Amino acid sequence: MEEIPHVLWAHRTMIKSSNGDTPFSLNYGTKAVIPAEIGMPTLRTAEVDMVQNNKALGINLDLLEEKREQAAIREAKSKTKMEKYYKSKVRSTSFKLGDLVYHKNDASHVEEGGKLSPKWEGPYEITEALGNGAYKLRDRDGKQLPRTWNIRNLKKCYVHEM
Template sequence: MIKSTNGETPFSLTYGTEAVILVEIGMPTLRTAEVDMIKNNEDLEINLDLLEEKREQAAIQEARSKAKMEKYYNAKVRSTSFRPGDFVYQNNKASHAEDGGKLRPKWEGPYEVTEALGRGAYKLRDCNGNTLPPTWNVCNLKKCYMHGM
């Protein structure tokens, strides 16, 4: 069974050949019944010689697959940034608010952005003028459109 995006099993990348399961050894199958041990040993040596190349090809395929996923993700993601003076709501999970059950509000605020610290970090101030600790994850904020734009 192939378990990764490179088309190889972890066993074949480690040992250079596919695994033979115990059931195949106990019950004769086409794979185990017609085995020529001398030719089998020669094939195993060839597979071990080609193992490094096989691993390199798997690494190239893995990198290609990851680049494709990254390109897809980057095409779909929207960048969000806030400026000082913007009003935002903060996710309750981010602020570690008391758990009020499933009926509690998911967002709290509004908070005013007082400073953009860079790389998605912001300083916030509540309506009483108290400064909150910096918020480092922009995913935990959403724009508040009721308090000015």
């Protein structure tokens, strides 16, 4: 319990990589003085002119909104960069109406055959594309499957018909 204030202080004064600023400076418009600097004289605390310091704090408060906007822009840029990285790893696939696909046995939970059971069931035919990777399927007998299937649980079936 005694460490919680120190941990919170460290969290509030640590620079966040997403926006390049500390939560403390975005709240109060100035850098925080760490408790160790208060107890012992450092150049930062010893050479303080209180009149100039108060003027500088006032100016910092006036510019605070602009600083927050710049941090929001940097954070949005960081999120865009992460999203671009994530999407570069995602395999983009889509199916057309009439395509034959298999669906994962794990996703349907129909059979619990252990580790030697088939991993994929099918083939099924795509009857409807609902958007965002959701599809309606029907089996080879023409019976509609009762739910939608996500593209993560489907894979293309290549049937060679003679």
